[in-house]
Amino acid sequence: MANAKDFVDRVSQINGIAGCVLIRKDGTQIAQTLANPKKYSALMQTSNVLSVDIMESMGFGYCCYVSFAQENMDEFYVFSIDNYLLGVVKMSECSLATMLDMVYQLIGRVSTGNTEGVS
Amino acid sequence: MINLIDELKAIPGVVGASIVAADEGLKATNLPAFFKPERLLVVGNHLLKLYAAGQMSFSDLTDITLNFDESVVVARALDKSIILFVICEPTFNNNLLNMSLNLLQDEFKSSNFATTSTAAVAPTPAPTPTPTPQAGKDEGLEDLFAQLESGLGKILGPMAEFIFAEVIEKWTAEGAANYSRIDELIKLINQEIIDVNKIEKYNQLIASALKEFQKG
Numbered sequence: 001m002a003n004a005k006d007f008v009d010r011v012s013q014i015n016g017i018a019g020c021v022l023i024r025k026d027g028t029q030i031a032q033t034l035a036n037p038k039k040y041s042a043l044m045q046t047s048n049v050l051s052v053d054i055m056e057s058m059g060f061g062y063c064c065y066v067s068f069a070q071e072n073m074d075e076f077y078v079f080s081i082d083n084y085l086l087g088v089v090k091m092s093e094c095s096l097a098t099m100l101d102m103v104y105q106l107i108g109r110v111s112t113g114n115t116e117g118v119s
Numbered sequence: 120m121i122n123l124i125d126e127l128k129a130i131p132g133v134v135g136a137s138i139v140a141a142d143e144g145l146k147a148t149n150l151p152a153f154f155k156p157e158r159l160l161v162v163g164n165h166l167l168k169l170y171a172a173g174q175m176s177f178s179d180l181t182d183i184t185l186n187f188d189e190s191v192v193v194a195r196a197l198d199k200s201i202i203l204f205v206i207c208e209p210t211f212n213n214n215l216l217n218m219s220l221n222l223l224q225d226e227f228k229s230s231n232f233a234t235t236s237t238a239a240v241a242p243t244p245a246p247t248p249t250p251t252p253q254a255g256k257d258e259g260l261e262d263l264f265a266q267l268e269s270g271l272g273k274i275l276g277p278m279a280e281f282i283f284a285e286v287i288e289k290w291t292a293e294g295a296a297n298y299s300r301i302d303e304l305i306k307l308i309n310q311e312i313i314d315v316n317k318i319e320k321y322n323q324l325i326a327s328a329l330k331e332f333q334k335g
Binding site for chain 2: 039040042043045046047049050051053054055057058060061062063064065066067068069070071072076
């Protein structure tokens with residue numbers, strides 16, 4: 001994966017994904033294909049902090065993702081990738097299993113396939 | 120209430136469920152005993168905060184799902200200050216759980232819930248993310264609030280905005296928004312920080328702002 005812009009472009013090209021946002025865990029926006037990234041970035045940070053707290057309180061293993069389901073059946077997913085957070089808007093017609101499979105493939109390439117990673 | 124969450128437990132892959140009310144603590148649980156009530160209360164309050172944060176981005180938010188490697192937590196707000204969360208194995212039947220949660224929520228809305236609770240554990244304030252500064256407050260108090268919130272941000276990170284908003288709301292609901300009650304506000308903030316070391320650090324951070332305000 002050449003850079004963050006490439007990464008978010010590829011995630012956004014997955015069938016059924018409306019767009020995505022990539023931020024650092026400190027809130028710095030890195031790249032996005034969604035129109036209003038600020039709408040999502042604070043929620044992504046909050047969900048990361050609270051999911052870690054819940055994980056520690058309950059003695060669970062790592063948090064794979066947090067999702068927010070809406071009445072219109074769209075869902076917003078937050079993935080933690082090292083020091084980054086990826087937010088993805090999944091539309092109702094998209095299969096969850098397919099979406100997760102494709103996103104994890106791309107995340108795997110970012111974190112293991114290229115030493116430069118997301119920058 | 121316990122009967123209703125017992126029905127959820129009958130769904131394949133569901134380990135159990137809990138209901139936490141912001142102002143009444145743990146209302147009901149049928150999770151195995153190794154999930155301590157104190158921990159469930161912490162989780163419930165975190166989920167209430169996450170739900171409030173989620174609603175700021177998505178007004179039609181229904182459920183929040185946290186997928187951990189060996190467990191899944193599904194949370195749904197029954198109303199503004201009551202959250203139901205279900206702990207499941209990764210193989211749980213999501214559609215069936217969703218349908219059951221819809222039925223349970225309908226029943227809750229039509230007030231068919233019994234009000235009996237299994238155990239009440241220390242209550243905490245409701246998470247409503249809208250600050251409501253009141254008329255008649257001391258001049259310059261907003262600047263002081265900004266500094267208190269900024270300091271809280273250094274201690275709690277991105278959650279500070281939501282927590283500060285709900286603390287201010289509670290504080291203003293309990294009395295006049297003026298400096299004579301600032302100790303009560305600091306006490307409420309400290310209760311939200313929980314960690315003793317962080318409370319100490321926060322009080323150091325805001326000490327100069329409080330002194331400056333006193334000087335006028």
